[in-house]
Amino acid sequence: MGVNLVANYGEAVAMILFVIGFMNLLLQKNLIKKIIGLNIMDSAVYLFLAEKGYISSRTVPIVVNGIQDVEAYINPIPSGLVLTGIVVSVSVSALMLSLTIRLYRRYHTLDLDEISMRLRKEGL
Amino acid sequence: MSKLRPQKEYEKTGAFRFFRWLSGSKDPYVGEVEMKPQEETIIPESTILERMNEKRMMRDKIYDAENNKKLRLFHKIYIASAILFSFVLAGLLLYTVSCLPPVGNSANPANNEVPERYIESGLQETGAVNIVTGMILDYRAFDTFGESNVLFIATVTVLILLHNKKKSAKEEENDRIYEPKNDAILQACAKVLVPVIIMFGIYIILNGHLSPGGGFSGGAIIGAGLILYLNAFGFKKTERMFTEKTYKAICFAALTFYCVAKSYSFYTGANHLDSHIPLGKAGHILSSGLILPLNICVGLVVACTMYTFYVMFRKGDF
Numbered sequence: 001m002g003v004n005l006v007a008n009y010g011e012a013v014a015m016i017l018f019v020i021g022f023m024n025l026l027l028q029k030n031l032i033k034k035i036i037g038l039n040i041m042d043s044a045v046y047l048f049l050a051e052k053g054y055i056s057s058r059t060v061p062i063v064v065n066g067i068q069d070v071e072a073y074i075n076p077i078p079s080g081l082v083l084t085g086i087v088v089s090v091s092v093s094a095l096m097l098s099l100t101i102r103l104y105r106r107y108h109t110l111d112l113d114e115i116s117m118r119l120r121k122e123g124l
Numbered sequence: 125m126s127k128l129r130p131q132k133e134y135e136k137t138g139a140f141r142f143f144r145w146l147s148g149s150k151d152p153y154v155g156e157v158e159m160k161p162q163e164e165t166i167i168p169e170s171t172i173l174e175r176m177n178e179k180r181m182m183r184d185k186i187y188d189a190e191n192n193k194k195l196r197l198f199h200k201i202y203i204a205s206a207i208l209f210s211f212v213l214a215g216l217l218l219y220t221v222s223c224l225p226p227v228g229n230s231a232n233p234a235n236n237e238v239p240e241r242y243i244e245s246g247l248q249e250t251g252a253v254n255i256v257t258g259m260i261l262d263y264r265a266f267d268t269f270g271e272s273n274v275l276f277i278a279t280v281t282v283l284i285l286l287h288n289k290k291k292s293a294k295e296e297e298n299d300r301i302y303e304p305k306n307d308a309i310l311q312a313c314a315k316v317l318v319p320v321i322i323m324f325g326i327y328i329i330l331n332g333h334l335s336p337g338g339g340f341s342g343g344a345i346i347g348a349g350l351i352l353y354l355n356a357f358g359f360k361k362t363e364r365m366f367t368e369k370t371y372k373a374i375c376f377a378a379l380t381f382y383c384v385a386k387s388y389s390f391y392t393g394a395n396h397l398d399s400h401i402p403l404g405k406a407g408h409i410l411s412s413g414l415i416l417p418l419n420i421c422v423g424l425v426v427a428c429t430m431y432t433f434y435v436m437f438r439k440g441d442f
Binding site for chain 1: 180183184203207209210211213214218219220221222223224226227228229230234235238239242243244245246247253254255256259264267271275279281282286335336338340406433436437
């Protein structure tokens, strides 16, 4: 066990959120709730990245009053990565929700167990 | 000198039969093998039904979740192992976090020479006051181009999955039934809010290189304004200004401009992404070279994408 668990409490929260989302993904039967679980996992990753880029007692990376000192601003790279992540997660959510709509139109249920059971009964 | 064999003796040899078979003058099976045409085996219909019944009964028995003990056991084991796995994963991740360097320390390995370069010379090289925007739209512009394409591809996939081109009158009727028609409160609110929201989105896009924000966030706000307008005034009003053709034209134009603006450097030796547009005075709206047009492109793509997602999920047609 390392020594930084208390100092890294933000990252620890991110990890717990990640596992909550993962458990949602494993244990929920409703497809919409599964998608919500995946979105919780996404948020956990954003929180983790934001924590990685933070440097205490420094400000956001927007140049104010012409100060261009490394000591003044936090790390800008994780912010850019979070932006990428948000866009990709929006796309993935939309794709999964549209697939769910198609499944609902075909089987009239959102329960994944029921859908797979009916698939097997139909012999597919 | 070879001996000439009599014809009768030669006919008995294998070579003779082989050449005869090869030339096709005689089929070796005709008259030698007992042959009869195959009859189609007809299974009576009752047998087929019986077999189907049997199969169905077996399936029902196997997949009957309430009475099949093995299936119930499997479900229990699945839930138990899922919870166990999640807790093990949580423990492992927390252990890893406890071993990571402390948050907020400027000596962390992530704070190396790359962000140093971005901060110290980002303003001079890109002209953007917002270092993050300068980073994602100048140093890493290809990355952002890929993001825009991801959004575009997601929209195309949603269009493929949910677009119903057949304008069945029944379905349209159904949608119109549930659509709130001329809701006075909503319309009054929308009249005040929609212009403000869209103006705010445009402000965020145009100030992307000066203040927090940029194409993605501003585009999302404009999309939200369009969705509010649609909810208040219905499809008939939005159809006048936003159809599938509009979406295609805007997205195609924005992505093509982005692609051309950033990939011409491949044809000039792929050594530098210089736009030759004067960077202007830092802090002005018209500064920082290509970043402003690229921000507008990204904002247009994102706004159209958000609106299209909503329309597709709502009705399946523009």
